[in-house]
Amino acid sequence: MAEYMAGNVGDYxxxxxxxxxxxxxxxxxxxxxxxxxxxxxxxxxxxGPVCQGRIMKRVLEPVASDKTTRTQEYDEAESHIICPWHGYEFSIKTGFHQGNNRVRLRKAELQIRNGEIYVSV
Incomplete structure (x- = not known):
């Protein structure tokens, strides 16, 4: 596997x-x-170029006892990346699509050494 430098921890x-x-x-x-x-x-x-999409908190729609939704809120603990081509939304932490757990992003290996970030493909 080839390894590439992705910057320093302090750059992010x-x-x-x-x-x-x-x-x-x-x-x-x-x-x-x-x-x-x-x-x-x-x-x-x-x-599509998913990693270039918008980053936002996961959107939740609380369902009332009568099965209606009248509001949306954000899950502050969960950040998502949204593909700019068709709006598919994935967890940045897990890579999973929230509506279908069989659809996910492909993970790249990441290592941090001496404050430098390296990815392997």
Whole structure:
């Protein structure tokens, strides 16, 4: 596996991301809190550039006892990446699509050594 430098830990603030060119492919590196995650920049739906999409908190629709929803709220503990092509939404922490757990992003290996971030593809 080839290894590519994705910057220094200090280059990223909470909620940041960088898309790193890794030979013939790209990997998105995300920082959520103190944790880093790396995903191949290829949507599981139609191969769109998912890691370049909008980052936002997971949207929840609380269902009332009469089965209606009248509001939306955000799950502050869960950040998602939304593919810019068709709006497919994935957890940055797990890579899973929230509506179908068989659809997920492909994980890239990530290592931090001496404050430097490396991804392997």
């Amino acid at each position: 603030v909470d909620g940041d991301r960088k898309v790193v060119v890794c030979g013939d492919s790209e990997v998105g590196v995300f920082r959520i809190g103190d944790e880093f995650y790396a995903w191949h920049n290829r949507c599981a739906h139609r191969a």
